[in-house]
Amino acid sequence: MTSRRRSRAGDLKETLKGGDARILNCLTPHGKWHIHSTYMENHRMLTLSRGCEPVWMSEVDAAELEIKDNDWVEVYNDHGVYCARASVSARIPKGVCIVYHVPERTVGIPKSQVRGGKRAGGHNSFTRIHLKPNYLAGGYGQFSYHFNYWGPIAPNRDTHVIVKRMDKVVF
Amino acid sequence: MDVRSQISMVFHLDKCIGCHTCSVACKNIWTDRKGAEYMWWNNVETKPGTGYPGKWEDQEIYKGGWKKDGDKIYLKGAGRPKSLTNIFHNPHLPKIDDYYEPFTYKYLDLIESPAGDDQPTARPISMITGEPMDIKMGPNWDDDLSGSPDYARNDPNLTKLSPAEQEAMFQLERMAFFYLPRICNHCLNPACVAACPSQAIYKRGEDGVVLINQNVCRAWRMCVTACPYKKTYYNWNTGKSEKCILCYPRIESGHAPACMHSCVGRIRYLGVLLYDADQIESVASSDEESLVDQQMNMILDPFDPEVIAAAKANGVADSTIDAAQYSPTYKFVKTWGLALPLHPEFRTLPMLFYVPPLLPVMASVRDVSNEAQQEKLNPIAKQWPDNWLYDTSTEEIFGTIDQARFPLEYMANLFSAGDTSKVKERIMKLMAVRIYRRHKTVGDISEEKSNEALSTAGLTPELADAIYYLTSLPKFDDRFVIPAAHREQAIEMMEFTGDVKGNTGFGFKDKSAERGS
Numbered sequence A: 001m002t003s004r005r006r007s008r009a010g011d012l013k014e015t016l017k018g019g020d021a022r023i024l025n026c027l028t029p030h031g032k033w034h035i036h037s038t039y040m041e042n043h044r045m046l047t048l049s050r051g052c053e054p055v056w057m058s059e060v061d062a063a064e065l066e067i068k069d070n071d072w073v074e075v076y077n078d079h080g081v082y083c084a085r086a087s088v089s090a091r092i093p094k095g096v097c098i099v100y101h102v103p104e105r106t107v108g109i110p111k112s113q114v115r116g117g118k119r120a121g122g123h124n125s126f127t128r129i130h131l132k133p134n135y136l137a138g139g140y141g142q143f144s145y146h147f148n149y150w151g152p153i154a155p156n157r158d159t160h161v162i163v164k165r166m167d168k169v170v171f
Numbered sequence B: 001m002d003v004r005s006q007i008s009m010v011f012h013l014d015k016c017i018g019c020h021t022c023s024v025a026c027k028n029i030w031t032d033r034k035g036a037e038y039m040w041w042n043n044v045e046t047k048p049g050t051g052y053p054g055k056w057e058d059q060e061i062y063k064g065g066w067k068k069d070g071d072k073i074y075l076k077g078a079g080r081p082k083s084l085t086n087i088f089h090n091p092h093l094p095k096i097d098d099y100y101e102p103f104t105y106k107y108l109d110l111i112e113s114p115a116g117d118d119q120p121t122a123r124p125i126s127m128i129t130g131e132p133m134d135i136k137m138g139p140n141w142d143d144d145l146s147g148s149p150d151y152a153r154n155d156p157n158l159t160k161l162s163p164a165e166q167e168a169m170f171q172l173e174r175m176a177f178f179y180l181p182r183i184c185n186h187c188l189n190p191a192c193v194a195a196c197p198s199q200a201i202y203k204r205g206e207d208g209v210v211l212i213n214q215n216v217c218r219a220w221r222m223c224v225t226a227c228p229y230k231k232t233y234y235n236w237n238t239g240k241s242e243k244c245i246l247c248y249p250r251i252e253s254g255h256a257p258a259c260m261h262s263c264v265g266r267i268r269y270l271g272v273l274l275y276d277a278d279q280i281e282s283v284a285s286s287d288e289e290s291l292v293d294q295q296m297n298m299i300l301d302p303f304d305p306e307v308i309a310a311a312k313a314n315g316v317a318d319s320t321i322d323a324a325q326y327s328p329t330y331k332f333v334k335t336w337g338l339a340l341p342l343h344p345e346f347r348t349l350p351m352l353f354y355v356p357p358l359l360p361v362m363a364s365v366r367d368v369s370n371e372a373q374q375e376k377l378n379p380i381a382k383q384w385p386d387n388w389l390y391d392t393s394t395e396e397i398f399g400t401i402d403q404a405r406f407p408l409e410y411m412a413n414l415f416s417a418g419d420t421s422k423v424k425e426r427i428m429k430l431m432a433v434r435i436y437r438r439h440k441t442v443g444d445i446s447e448e449k450s451n452e453a454l455s456t457a458g459l460t461p462e463l464a465d466a467i468y469y470l471t472s473l474p475k476f477d478d479r480f481v482i483p484a485a486h487r488e489q490a491i492e493m494m495e496f497t498g499d500v501k502g503n504t505g506f507g508f509k510d511k512s513a514e515r516g517s
Ligand code: SF4
Pocket: B183, B184, B185, B186, B187, B190, B191, B192, B193, B210, B226, B227, B228, B229, B230, B231, B232, B243, B348
């Protein structure tokens, strides 16, 4: 493993033991037409997107990973897995994939083949909460967690994952 | 001169944010019904893209619109004589997969699944068959360039660009895209009307709204093929075709259509245009190069006493003539010459006009040394290694238009039958207003330079102020100037629209297909 890869592999230590893979930086942009985490599963909005919250990836990465537009893929790391369809777009830079904030596993999410045939989670299943050093300043109760994730803000929307075409789609 | 009035629309594309509020408003009011699930009378597309239904602009596939043959025009695919040969099978009809198979989810599984060691999920199922399905297409499938290799790169408007130009359009961080909201154009030469063997489709006299009489429609579906914009849809449940009705029950009571009322970007304008119906045939069959100019010419000056007299003689109400004089669409289309029809080469004379987007053509890319980049741009701005300047400034007046990252040819294929000069003229005006406003507000452009920009684009400071106002600051009443309805002309007003809600407002029964009822 190159040092560059090792530095990205903080979220992939266990996962990479399984062998070599292509690592992508996974980002969570603000939902295009959700109100934060809400209304993504509205029937109208699902119809006006792709019936799910797809994983957007670049044409270059998709070609290398032999993923075609609308293929089912698994996005995973040590923390968890998200199963969705791929949206292959010229708009996404190489080395990056995005999943809009925030899909739920209750709508159309298949079982994960890389994680023992269990139902995959939402996009937050592969994120974890990172604390940035500057969060240590203050004393405003910024570490207290509350219902619906009131806590430190979310640098966790930037993580590293492996994206793989799904072998078999099981609901 | 046969003066008639038409309620027309202008969509200002720079302002569209692609939020689809318009589509949802329309869907909720009119097409949330059995048989209409797949219909989006209002839809919003990403351009470049193939749209909904897929590749609708490609008339090699769908045979929509008119074609010119000698001095006359003929329907491309669905004329009455042709319909005899295609009477039982019309090969050019879009299929459900060209639109998309409407889907929902098996939500009940979430609460009714037997206990297990895993959480259930609601699978996608077809709204037509109820069976589990694979979602492969949707009404906004190529949203924001999703699936670029399969969709954006297959945009029918790209075919006239060179491969190098096409490739340049998809370079990351230099690419641009924009949204194209579409409704029925309520055309002056509607192919849908001409194609209907049952004469079920008509253009209302008082405002030019094109409607399908649900009692007369006999499910020929010739209109579906004939409309080059694919804006009539067949309802498989009622066995009738349907289309955008421009929310006429709302218009009659002085309200803007729901898509316009709800538009978040406030891109939509609605107002009366007076036109000369005597010219329809000659304009629709004129040469491709003069189609746009001719269409502009047949729109008449509502202040001209002769036009007013002829309108009155034709029974156009005084209130309608008044509305025509305040019409925002008249300003955009005629006074300022800013708007263009979508695909005029289809020859249906659409009455929905678009102000072409300036933003995608603002930034230019061209050969310039890296030092020049450095000098031109803020030192912290990203430098490109390949001597291309990524320039979004208005410093050099109109300097960026010709090298725009979004080729003008593409815009011209959409809005002016391929004539770039028409698009350029309008883009220059938009840019001149911007330069003028920068002079006014930021003050870093001299008055001299701003005046030069205005005069080159054919504007004056007064016109620029007016354009700026109606673009950026208009109130509801500026955007929608709706003439008072006249009961004697619109008997439908006597109906309480609440009674017929869910019936598209013009009274068909929600039962299975009934022939000749
Ligand atoms: S856009 Fe299509 S449906 Fe609407 S009037 Fe024109 S031809 Fe007819």
